[in-house]
Amino acid sequence: MATGPAWPRRPTGATVNRTTSTAPHTGMPRHGRRGPAYRSRGGWQHGHVRMFAAVVPPEHALDDLEEFLGPRREAGPGLRWTARDQWHLTVAFMPAVPERAVDDLLERMARAAARRTPFAATLTGAGAFPDPARAKVLWAGVGGLEPEVELSRLAVGARAAAAKAGADVEGRRFHPHLTLARVGRPAEVTRWLRVLETYRGPGWTASELVLVESHLGEGPQRRPRYEVVETFALGARR
Numbered sequence: 001m002a003t004g005p006a007w008p009r010r011p012t013g014a015t016v017n018r019t020t021s022t023a024p025h026t027g028m029p030r031h032g033r034r035g036p037a038y039r040s041r042g043g044w045q046h047g048h049v050r051m052f053a054a055v056v057p058p059e060h061a062l063d064d065l066e067e068f069l070g071p072r073r074e075a076g077p078g079l080r081w082t083a084r085d086q087w088h089l090t091v092a093f094m095p096a097v098p099e100r101a102v103d104d105l106l107e108r109m110a111r112a113a114a115r116r117t118p119f120a121a122t123l124t125g126a127g128a129f130p131d132p133a134r135a136k137v138l139w140a141g142v143g144g145l146e147p148e149v150e151l152s153r154l155a156v157g158a159r160a161a162a163a164k165a166g167a168d169v170e171g172r173r174f175h176p177h178l179t180l181a182r183v184g185r186p187a188e189v190t191r192w193l194r195v196l197e198t199y200r201g202p203g204w205t206a207s208e209l210v211l212v213e214s215h216l217g218e219g220p221q222r223r224p225r226y227e228v229v230e231t232f233a234l235g236a237r238r
Contacts, residue, residue, distance in 0.1 A: 007085065007212065007226040007227060007228050008226075008227050008228070009227060009228050009229075047098060047099050048096045048097060048098055048099065049096075049097050049099070049102075049213055050094070050095055050096065050097070050213065050214045050215070050216065051093075051094045051097050051167070051211060051212060051213055051214065051229065052090050052092060052093045052094060052211075052212055052214060053090070053091050053092040053094075053109060053158045053162070053209055053210065053211050053212070054088040054089055054090045054091060054209070054210050054212060055088065055089045055091065055121075055151065055154070055206045055208075055209065055210070056087075056088045056089070056210055057087065057088075057089070057121070057123060057178070057204060058204050060202060060204070061123055061201050061202055061204045062084055062087055064123075064201045064202055065087070065123055065140070065199070065201055066084055068199050068201075069081070069180070072195060072196075076181070076192065078183070078184070078187070079138065079181040079182070079183060079192075080181060080182045080183070080184065081180065081181045082179050082180060082181060082182070083220070083223060085226070086179075086223065086224070086226070087178055087179075088178065088210075088212075089142065089151060089176055089177070089178055091151060091154050091155035091158045091159075091174070091176075091209070092155060092158035092159045092161075092162050092169060092170075093169070093170040094162050094167045094168060094169055094170070095168055095170065096167070096168040097162075097165075097167040097168070098166055098167070100166070101165045101166040101167050102165075102229075104164075104165040104166070105161065105162060105165035105167055105211075106211070106229075106230055108161035108162070108164055108165050109158060109161050109162075109209065109211055109230070109232055110230075110232045110236075111161065112154070112157035112158050112160070112161040112209070112232075113154075113157075113158075113208070113209040113232035113233065113234050113235075113236065114232070114233075114234075114235065114236050114237070115157055116150065116153060116154050116157065116209075116234045116235060117150075117234055117235040118205050118206060118207040118234050118235060119146060119147055119150040119205070119206050119234075120144075120146065120147065120203055120204075120205055120206075121142050121143070121144075121147040121151075121203070121204055121205070121206050122142065122143040122144065122147070122200065122201055122202070122203050122204070123140050123141070123142065123143070123178060123199070123200075123201040124140070124141060124142070124143035124199060124200040124201060125140065125141040125143060125196075125197050125199070125200075126138065126139065126140055126141065126180070126192075126193050126196030126197045126199065127139055127141060127177065127193070128189050128193060129175075132188065132189050132190050132193055133188055133190075134186035134187070134188070135183055135186060135187055135188070135189040136182060136183050136186055137179055137181070137182055137183070138179075138180045138181040138182075138183070138189060138192060138193070138196065139177035139178060139179050139180055140177065140178045140180055140196065140199065141176065141177060141178075142176050142177075142178075143200070147176070147206070148176050150206070151174075151176040151206075152174055152176065154209065154234075155174045155176075156174075158209065159171075180196065206234070207233065207234055208231050208232060208233050208234055209231070209232045209234065210228060210230075210231050210232075211228070211229040211230045211231070211232070212226050212227065212228055212229060213226070213227045213228075213229050214226055215227070
């Protein structure tokens with residue numbers, strides 16, 4: 001399968017017992033098993049780390065979306081368009097995961113993913129949060145009842161896994177989406193929705209859940225920098 005955004009796995013130290021590699025199906029760099037050398041850097045020095053679990057569309061789907069958005073980005077200078085390497089479908093956001101909870105979180109996330117099965121998806125349509133009249137976020141949907149239901153079920157499992165592992169989990173109502181742009185001040189965006197709603201991308205199969213570590217302000221232009229912690233195959237036997 002083609003790969004998605006190039007998110008790294010975190011480099012590991014001398015005590016690591018897993019080598020650095022690229023996460024399958026995502027192309028995101030990944031870090032290895034957490035040992036003392038890993039815990040001494042980054043978010044772990046404060047005892048907590050910021051994470052999210054997501055489904056990442058494959059490369060060909062992102063290529064198609066990028067081609068569609070290219071000329072339209074230039075027509076919308078008032079919008080802060082998200083970068084391609086940040087495109088994903090979040091199912092669980094964990095603003096503060098205690099260091100002691102990570103190993104348990106990995107096990108529980110693996111079980112949550114194993115309970116689901118791969119499903120067909122398509123990036124299509126558009127919407128706005130909180131609503132088109134005073135929008136702060138523009139997003140693309142996943143098209144169709146099946147992917148929305150499957151993503152919702154995956155979100156329930158991933159959020160439960162995080163909570164049972166002792167991580168703080170954002171509890172807002174789940175709405176599957178891929179963030180396209182943010183608005184500096186709440187604005188009326190009906191015109192933009194009419195344009196974005198015409199998009200329908202190629203089909204693809206969602207086959208894995210990705211657990212990602214997020215470093216605020218460490219990416220280009222002060223965007224978050226993402227690193228893969230682990231990937232979990234949907235429907236995998238354990």
